[in-house]
Amino acid sequence: MGAPVVLQVAATPASPALVLRPWRTEDVAALVEVSRDPALRQWASSAVDNDADGARWVQAQQQGWVAGDRFGFATLEAQPGSVREQLVGNVVLKEVTSGKPAAEVGYWTAAHARGRGVASRALEALTNWAFATFEADGLERLELLHQVDNLASCRVAQKGRYDFDTVLPAAPPSFPRDGHLHIRRRTSV
Template sequence: MSASAPVPPVAARNPTDRRIFVRATLDLGDVLLRPWGREAAELEAMLDGLVAAAGDPLIARWNPFPAADRTKAMTWVELREGGWDRGDAASFAVLGAADRTLLGAVGLRWVDRADGLAMIGYWTLPAARGRSVATRATCAVTDWAFATADARRIEIAHAVENEASCRVAHRCGYLPEGTLRESHQYGDGAYHDEHLHARLAADPAPAGLAV
């Protein structure tokens, strides 16, 4: 499935087929959200950025993934590409519009596709931090999922110590719903309590988002 393949309007599709993530590029002006894939024009920069991201201490702790070299980074990209092919996961590279350098990533996947329940996650490289890149990208993917894939509820779960991720969740209108005790094993090998946030399709859009 190519990024330019025509997609019928949601209303014209079978209701059982509405909850499919279809490749799209989201243009935020100075930032582009591009589907991960082997055919991406920016693939070389993406691979180099992934290797750098995998070695960043904060990413290695809170969002670890195996990309110690270009070969492993390509394997990671191919797995993200498979999610797009199946329509059950939407993984975006966050790129600088001017130079196409990798700034971060946003990933969305179905938790319960039939029920419209999805989960979203994100990370940014050091050069993108403090610039609202994660907030803007996460808001854009959230709105896109509600508008095009019939998502009903999207959740964010992050380690309670990850205050930066918590700020992004709040700024994107994801309301706090509680603490999940020893919910997930992170890159340090320990199980951490997580804060659970969620946003419903019916919730109002967040106000005052910095652009």
């Protein structure tokens, strides 16, 4: 991908600006901290219990960038009166393959940042970047999957103009309950 990709999301009246950038080793402590949230653990496909887990998770994100098939972005928010940024979530584009018309998106939001539009704003930035970056590779649609009882994720999909497509049957252990498939096509960008 060449130079590191950094996506900027403008501030809103209710929320500070967001910065989306590839995960770094220095993000491990913040990742471990936000991963203690029971709600996040309920929906996450992998558990981050300690620094070793966090380091493995971040390394997996970095390996996806190198392989060119998975692009995970730490979602950070500016802190008022500080030059520091705080981890507020993650967005990811995955299963990217040249010539394949579809890829998948995913996201999570840290407990302290929920209810402020972080996931929907980050998802919109990721969606626009994905369609612009992989247009020549034939990317035509993005798929968003979530468990049927994850109502917050369903609202993020709707805000992001990902249309509900179908109910998917459970596929334990990763997806122990039925899921929703939402799709956004390039033409709706």
